[in-house]
Amino acid sequence: MTTPDALVFECTLDAAPEKVWRALTVREYLERWLKPDGAAEVDMAMVSAEENKSLTYRWRESGQGAILGAEDSLVTFELTPTADGGTWFRLTHAPVAVPVAANSNVAMAMAA
Numbered sequence: 101m102t103t104p105d106a107l108v109f110e111c112t113l114d115a116a117p118e119k120v121w122r123a124l125t126v127r128e129y130l131e132r133w134l135k136p137d138g139a140a141e142v143d144m145a146m147v148s149a150e151e152n153k154s155l156t157y158r159w160r161e162s163g164q165g166a167i168l169g170a171e172d173s174l175v176t177f178e179l180t181p182t183a184d185g186g187t188w189f190r191l192t193h194a195p196v197a198v199p200v201a202a203n204s205n206v207a208m209a210m211a212a
Contacts, residue, residue: 106194113187117179
């Protein structure tokens with residue numbers, strides 16, 4: 101299920117799901133793909149995996165370039181084989197907890 105605050109990216113890749121899977125699970129390949137020079141450091145921990153089908157990492161940016169006050173988020177990769185041997189690729193980046201806006205009408209709990 102995708103939350104309203106999730107970012108979703110979908111495309112077709114010319115590589116088989118097994119090759120895309122390696123790019124998402126072999127540390128050197130993953131860092132080369134997801135951590136370009138000058139990007140914020142990313143702390144990642146695998147949450148769940150179904151080989152060659154889906155993979156979810158808990159994600160938190162840190163260091164220079166990170167968004168201040170950024171919370172953990174979940175990044176899920178879904179891989180579906182296509183008829184021509186490629187991969188339908190879906191990436192969903194969703195916050196773990198959606199913060200309440202300062203101007204929200206949601207009542208705040210008061211400590212007793």
